[in-house]
Amino acid sequence: MTPALSGQKPVDVPARTGVVIVGGGPSGLLLSQLLHLAGVDNVVLERRSRAYVLSRIRAGVLEQGTVDLLRKAGVGARMDREGLVHDGVEIAFHDRRLRIDLADLTGGRTVMVYGQTEVTADLYAARDAMGGTVLHEAEDVALHDLEGTQPFVTFRLGETVHRIDCDFVAGCDGFHGVSRQSIPADRLRQFEMVYPFGWLGLLADVPPVHEELIYAGHERGFALCSMRSPTRSRYYVQCGLDERVEDWSDDRFWEALAAHLPADIAARLVTGPSIEKSIAPLRSFVAEPMRFGRLFLAGDAAHIVPPTGAKGLNLAASDIHYLSEALIAHYRQGDEGGLAAYSDRALARVWKAERFSWWMTTTLHRFPDKGEFGARMQQAEFDYLASSRAAQTTLAENYVGLPY
Structure with missing residues (x-):
């Protein structure tokens, strides 16, 4: 014993x-x-x-x-x-938004939050x-x-x-x-590939800014609006690998997140004290x-x-x-x-x-070494995704999970 x-x-x-x-x-x-x-x-x-x-x-x-x-x-x-069953997900690029209808594009398959x-x-x-x-x-x-x-x-x-x-x-x-x-x-x-940035994540007991996840690409970098429940939200912003959690007050995080999001989404953001903050390298x-x-x-x-x-x-x-x-x-x-x-x-x-x-990751994050050409490639990628049902289907099939 x-x-x-x-x-x-x-x-x-x-x-x-x-x-x-x-x-x-x-x-x-x-x-x-x-x-x-x-x-x-x-x-x-x-x-x-x-x-x-x-x-x-x-x-x-x-x-x-x-x-x-x-x-x-x-x-x-x-x-x-x-x-929370989700039958769609949003991709934002600067102030443009695109909803990917997961259920429609994959014959009824969804994800669970x-x-x-x-x-x-x-x-x-x-x-x-x-x-x-x-x-x-x-x-x-x-x-x-x-x-x-x-x-x-x-x-x-x-x-x-x-x-x-x-x-x-x-x-x-x-x-x-x-x-x-x-x-x-x-x-x-x-x-192995190590990315030149990380994610700063914050968990807070505030209602989600949107009923579905939002993946956002912006000239400032990447952001993600997620949730754990109708009253608990999980948010992320791209940060440098040299950043420290201690340097990020709640107010600084909320300001950075709002700046990464389309204006109509940022206007609906409900802020509050963090339960947890952490930085994860990618x-x-x-x-x-x-x-x-x-x-x-x-x-x-x-x-x-x-x-x-x-x-x-x-x-x-x-x-x-x-x-x-x-x-x-x-x-x-x-x-x-x-x-x-x-x-x-x-x-x-x-x-x-x-x-x-x-x-x-490469489509939505800001890569410091890619310059203007890299930014234009990301723009072209989003434009193609927005105009092509085939491209949206590819995203949806992968997001809900390829069959075993």
Whole structure:
């Protein structure tokens, strides 16, 4: 029996399980839930406390496929009650506005606005109800014998070192986690683009400025008007990588946001004290392959997208769809095909999402080194989008999510 850590109930650490899932964010918890429902034993290891995981402010736009997968996992009830279904999104460029009718352009597909924190809370509640094993504050996690037939994971809880033998390891522990770092450098290809700016985000209990999301390109830079509920809004403005949150008062943020938006939208902006402010750098990153022996990478452990296309959590969900199907087929039918194909299947969708997020980012942000020519290219891109149903359909199909 392991003593409680930061409020965690004492738990028995099993000597063996089917799948050790490293990372207790939404992707790891979703995989745990889907495997448990299929009768596949698993254990989740999370480096942070539950309170810390639930305090992280993240994305809030769910693709149709992600919504369907959460329902399949039995965690969609609160999402369906409280989430906001959006059948359109707005693109603004200077003082021009263009509504992309997602439902019309994609045969009825939509997105759901529902915060990642809420998804995580729903998954925790489901794991608790089913008696799932989620071990928090697991330090010094190390993965062993990944290319053999008997991998195992070691870690420390408090002062006690534990070992869990398993069949497979799922690396859902994010960009800085141990999973990808456990793959030898000569067995991994990594592709990266770091953007010369970041996003300054503010969360406030004020009504959204518009009933749908607005992505805005402006000579001052990019802005995004989003929401978490009818009374809570999430806003972003482009900022330099040398900026500090401490230098941004609420008043300065609201003034900058208004200056980035079309005049009619800015006039309706309701301001208020911030709940949270943070700066996020932007990067595109992919690691190939997403499998090394008995280790499978998923989510941010394998890829990062700039948040412009709202693809981060959604890409993690599609990874979990492919990986859960493959693992369940292995345990139920002894079918190894899904495991063998996992990396290629996941990466095919990853690169398409990377392309879309890169396109949204380059079209709407101000790049200091692109000059007047770059600005004219962005103008031409918006003009074409506004005049072409085919271009709008391409945007809509990617935004609601390409099929699994």
